[in-house]
Amino acid sequence: MTAPASPLRAEDRSFFERELASFIPDRVFDAHTHLWQATHVSWKVEGCTGDVGYPEYTRLVDGLHPGRRVAALFIPFANQPHLLPAANAWVAQNCRSDCRGLFFVKPDDDPEWVRQEVRRLGLHGLKCYHTMAPVQPTWEAEIPAYLPEPLVAMAHQEGWAITLHMVKAQSTADPGNIHWIRHYCQRYPGMKLILAHSARAFQPAHGLAGLPQLQGLGNLYCDTSANCEPMAHQAIIRYLGHQRLLYGSDLPVSHMRGRSLGAADSFLWLYEDTPVWGEKHLAIKPVLVGLEHLRSLKWACWSERLSDSQVEDIFWNNAATLFGVS
Numbered sequence: 001m002t003a004p005a006s007p008l009r010a011e012d013r014s015f016f017e018r019e020l021a022s023f024i025p026d027r028v029f030d031a032h033t034h035l036w037q038a039t040h041v042s043w044k045v046e047g048c049t050g051d052v053g054y055p056e057y058t059r060l061v062d063g064l065h066p067g068r069r070v071a072a073l074f075i076p077f078a079n080q081p082h083l084l085p086a087a088n089a090w091v092a093q094n095c096r097s098d099c100r101g102l103f104f105v106k107p108d109d110d111p112e113w114v115r116q117e118v119r120r121l122g123l124h125g126l127k128c129y130h131t132m133a134p135v136q137p138t139w140e141a142e143i144p145a146y147l148p149e150p151l152v153a154m155a156h157q158e159g160w161a162i163t164l165h166m167v168k169a170q171s172t173a174d175p176g177n178i179h180w181i182r183h184y185c186q187r188y189p190g191m192k193l194i195l196a197h198s199a200r201a202f203q204p205a206h207g208l209a210g211l212p213q214l215q216g217l218g219n220l221y222c223d224t225s226a227n228c229e230p231m232a233h234q235a236i237i238r239y240l241g242h243q244r245l246l247y248g249s250d251l252p253v254s255h256m257r258g259r260s261l262g263a264a265d266s267f268l269w270l271y272e273d274t275p276v277w278g279e280k281h282l283a284i285k286p287v288l289v290g291l292e293h294l295r296s297l298k299w300a301c302w303s304e305r306l307s308d309s310q311v312e313d314i315f316w317n318n319a320a321t322l323f324g325v326s
Contacts, residue, residue, distance in 0.1 A: 007047035007255050008063045011285040016066070020291065023298045024065045025312045029319035030072040032163065032196055032225035032248025033057065035091050040078040045252045052251075053094040061249055064290045071098040071316075071325055073248075075127050075163060081106055092121035100323045102127040102163060107134065107146050111154045118160070124323060125161035125192075126151060139167050143180040156188030161322065163223070165196040169266070172199045172210030185217040192322060194246065195222045197232075202260045202267035204231035211239040221322065224314075225250035228259040228292045229267075233300035242310050246319045247297065254290030 037051045048056055061070060074095060076087035084104050091101040101123045105114055114126070126147075130138045133145035143166060155162050166181075168174040172195075185193055199214075199222050201207030208231070214220060222236045225248035236245050257272035270276055270286070277284040301311050320326070 007045065007060065007288070009285070009287075012063065012287050012291060015287045015291050015295075016064075019295045020065075020298065023301075023311070024068060024294065025308075025315045026068055027312070027316040028065050028068045028070045028247065029316045029323075029325070030061065030070060030249045030251075031194070031246035031319040032223040033061070033072050033074060033251045033254075034077045035074050035094055036077050036252075037086065037090055040080075040083045040087060042079055043252050045255045047255075051090075053090070054096060054099070057094075057251065060251060060255060061290075064249060064254060064288070064294065071320070072100075073124075073161075073163075073319065073323065074099060074101045076102065076104045078104075081132065088117070088121060088123070092123055095122070098325050100124040100325070102161070104129070105147075105151055106132045107148050107151075109151070111150045114151065115154055115158065118158070125163070126155055127163050129165060130167045140169070141167055142176050143184075147184075149184070152184045152188050152191055156190040159190050159192075161192040161194055163194045163196055166200050170210075171203070171206040172201050172214075173206040174210070178210055178213045181214060181220070182217065185220050189219055192219050192221060193217075195220070196225055196248075197250075198222050198224050198227040198229075198236055198245075199232070200227075201232035201235065202227055202229065203262040203265065204229045204235060205262070205265065207232050207235040211235050215239055220244065221246055221318070223248035224293065224297055226253045226260065226289055226293055228289065228296045229262050230296045230299040230303065233297055234303050237300060237304045237306070242304070242306060242313060243318055245314050246322070247315045249290050249293075251290070254288060254293065256289050257286040258289060259286075259292040260289075 074091045076091045078087040095101045102125045103118045103123045104127045128147040130141045133141040223246045258270040
């Protein structure tokens, strides 16, 4: 049997050796990553043509942090709501002893049914997403439209985590988002809320404006997933503390090529096929998003003068403690 093609190119390998080899610790807890079945999604990952379970995941992320011990919080995904039961089961099937998994919920799911399913599958919390909200456009949905309070109350009772990809144009700085995050965290302290993508501050100005209003919440965390702006991570370290920051690769986004970029009062994504890589005399070869993201995290840690042990907290200890992995 022929081995799967590596998604790495020469520019990825040289980037890693130059920028990241001396930065990434020996242990990595990937607190935001996806597993999927190929027939349930529309994306393709270079070097991977079939389903992505635990073996394929470890092979792919070894390109981001080779030779490291890796544990993960697996998040299910499927294009259509009717495929979510299979996606949740796929994550449960692929969890190992040092991995954890979330259960993808829809806002109309019965909380007691969710409780039973999460227990039956041996999962550890919930994942919600704005595309399931019964409003248009979903990008401007209030948090309860896709994460209703009864599901949060149940997560509090069970001691579960919830990964939240908030939306709205101002993201972390939006008054509605600030209200609901504070309300959920204060009323349901047994629930652990993880704000994805460094509090979705792809435009770091939104994090700088909103995070000061989210201080003092003992059950609030952020994962770094796919955010390539150093200031987004730096703001979390400064306002919430480095103990609240969890590294996340966001596979499959990590294996696209390009980066996120704050611009004006919003942000945009540059991909390999975006016509920006030839500028004057330059011919830039874009590397994997996951590598750009890791460099942004390195720069944030350097800017905040974190010690080696504090960097190890972000890459392992914070998530391992949160999810009970020794």
